[in-house]
Amino acid sequence: MAIITLTTDFGYKDHFVAAVKGSILRELPESTIVDVSHQIAPFDITQCAYLLSNAYPYFPKGSIHVIGVDSEYSLENRHIIVFADGHYFIGANNGIITLITKSLQIDAVAEITIPNCDQNTFAVQEVFVKAACHLARGGQLAVISKPFDNLKEVKRLVPRVSNEGNSIIGNVVHIDGYGNAVTNITKVLFDAYRNNRPFEIVARRQKISSIHDTYNGIINYELPAGQRNGAGDLLAIFNTAGYIELAIYRSNVNTVGGASTLLGLKTDDIITINFL
Structure with a gap:
């Protein structure tokens, strides 16, 4: 069945x-x-x-x-x-x-x-x-x-490359249950234009200069516990679907908030990556 x-x-x-x-x-x-x-x-x-x-x-x-x-x-x-x-x-x-x-x-x-x-x-x-x-x-x-031969097609918001390949302008397409903001910028697109350059992700007034593969990738376990990044810190990851996602480490939208509430992000909002 x-x-x-x-x-x-x-x-x-x-x-x-x-x-x-x-x-x-x-x-x-x-x-x-x-x-x-x-x-x-x-x-x-x-x-x-x-x-x-x-x-x-x-x-x-x-x-x-x-x-x-x-x-x-x-x-x-x-x-x-x-x-x-x-x-x-x-x-x-x-x-x-x-x-x-x-x-x-x-x-x-x-x-x-x-x-x-x-x-x-x-x-x-x-x-x-x-x-x-x-x-x-x-x-x-x-x-x-x-x-049936009239399948309707719609144009989903797609990221665009601008500034002669030095910027990618994308959008938030989903806010998950943790308040994480998923963008439509894929790892494939990011890697294609980065060329090993430093970068910054701009989300409203916040800037992020690194992307992790896991949420706890923000933590440097070689540092003493009191000196590490941790709960409440902003990070970016490549999520399991291959998209760039903005998150607050160990967020809770019902208490401390998540990336969407703390950064004021909602679906369709613009996220920009600038290669430096």
Whole structure:
């Protein structure tokens, strides 16, 4: 039985997540349901794409990924299934899936056409769950859909190189649960332009001149404990997804704060790297 993942902006205050899971279990009691996230900012397709694109590769081929962000049906936001990299992605044609699959070979794109299915109510429960369960049972894509050739593409904020290759200007694309600010500047892009030069990362009024591979890379364990960097200090790392991330070591957004609150960063804010 295939795995079904859920990524939504529903949150946990209301009944929506439970209703979707209950609908899956009613049809497939033996199914495996995995939550990727239900804390996506409302209608934030960039954040959704970032999280799911970094989660789905760890699942087995044949997994089915239900995307419940901006899922209301319209003629410009049709319900679709995309099969790429051995995975099924079910959602609305709002650009999320193309952001996830932009570097992948897309093998099939189809519009969901399940008979007697009300697309104008709770689409994730009424449409996406039925499609996911059909595929999880081994059903054919052609039975519940028809070919679709108008896959919507959106331009995600992309970093740009300026100042004759001496600067990279990027943006914050995600604030994680620790308050860390993830940028869209990749290690690959950074390394391509650094050429062993010193640099500074500018985030509002803060400047950082080093990037670590781990959070505790900020600590020089050869120094006496009282002289080391530690909790509360600002750092930059290459995160596991290969992006530059700004963090506060051992941050807690509910007490001392994180990089987002202490630096006043939010999604789309500009982050600049200057090579010196």
